[in-house]
Amino acid sequence: KAGVTQTPRYLIKTRGQQVTLSCSPISGHRSVSWYQQTPGQGLQFLFEYFSETQRNKGNFPGRFSGRQFSNSRSEMNVSTLELGDSALYLCASSLGTSGSPSWETQYFGPGTRLLVL
Amino acid sequence: TQLLEQSPQFLSIQEGENLTVYCNSSSVFSSLQWYRQEPGEGPVLLVTVVTGGEVKKLKRLTFQFGDARKDSSLHITAAQPGDTGLYLCAGAQPGGYQKVTFGTGTKLQVIP
Numbered sequence: 001k002a003g004v005t006q007t008p009r010y011l012i013k014t015r016g017q018q019v020t021l022s023c024s025p026i027s028g029h030r031s032v033s034w035y036q037q038t039p040g041q042g043l044q045f046l047f048e049y050f051s052e053t054q055r056n057k058g059n060f061p062g063r064f065s066g067r068q069f070s071n072s073r074s075e076m077n078v079s080t081l082e083l084g085d086s087a088l089y090l091c092a093s094s095l096g097t098s099g100s101p102s103w104e105t106q107y108f109g110p111g112t113r114l115l116v117l
Numbered sequence: 118t119q120l121l122e123q124s125p126q127f128l129s130i131q132e133g134e135n136l137t138v139y140c141n142s143s144s145v146f147s148s149l150q151w152y153r154q155e156p157g158e159g160p161v162l163l164v165t166v167v168t169g170g171e172v173k174k175l176k177r178l179t180f181q182f183g184d185a186r187k188d189s190s191l192h193i194t195a196a197q198p199g200d201t202g203l204y205l206c207a208g209a210q211p212g213g214y215q216k217v218t219f220g221t222g223t224k225l226q227v228i229p
Contacts, residue, residue: 092159
C-alpha cells in the first residue's frame with residue numbers, strides 16, 4: 001500500500017508570494033490533517049478535512065487555507081507569505097471514521113520544506 | 118491552548134544505556150500518543166495510551182500514562198543507534214471533537 005505523498009518536497013518563495021502544497025492520502029483514507037513544524041514552535045495543528053469539508057481548525061491566521069477533493073487529495077494554500085512561515089509542512093491521513101484523528105492511527109507524509117526569503 | 122512539555126529537550130547517550138523521556142501537562146488528556154520522527158521523514162506512531170495508569174511495552178520501549186492522565190513517560194532500555202530521532206508526545210483533550218496537541222519534542226542521539 002502506498003504511503004502518504006506530498007509535493008513538492010522542497011520549495012523556496014519570497015515574502016508576499018503565495019504557495020500551494022499538495023497531499024495524497026493513503027488509498028481509502030478520507031481524513032487529511034495538516035501540521036506546521038518549526039524548531040521554535042514544534043508541531044502545530046493547522047486543520048483537518050474529511051469528505052471535502054473542514055472538520056476542525058487550529059489557531060492559524062486566515063492566510064492559511066485548505067481544501068479537499070472528492071478523491072480525498074488535499075491542498076494547502078498560504079497567501080502573502082511571511083518569513084515566519086518557513087517550516088516543514090506535514091500532512092497526515094487516517095480513515096476518518098471515528099470523527100477524530102486522535103483516536104485513529106495517523107500516517108504522516110515526508111513533508112514539504114518551505115523556505116521564505 | 119493546552120501545553121505539553123517534554124523533558125529533556127536533548128539527550129545524547131552511549132549505546133546500551135537506558136533513558137526516560139517525560140511528557141507533562143497541567144491538563145487532562147483523554148488519550149496520549151508517542152511518535153518518533155527521523156530526519157527527512159514525518160512522525161511515525163509508536164503507541165497510543167488511553168487509560169490512566171496504563172503501561173504498554175514495545176520491545177525495548179515502555180510507555181506509561183499517568184494515573185491522572187496529565188503526564189506520560191517513555192523508557193528505552195539498552196538504547197541502540199537505531200533509536201536516534203525526535204520523540205514527540207501528542208495529547209487529545211476530552212469532550213467533543215478531539216484536537217491533537219503535540220509536545221515540544223525530545224531529540225535523542227544514541228552514539229555507537
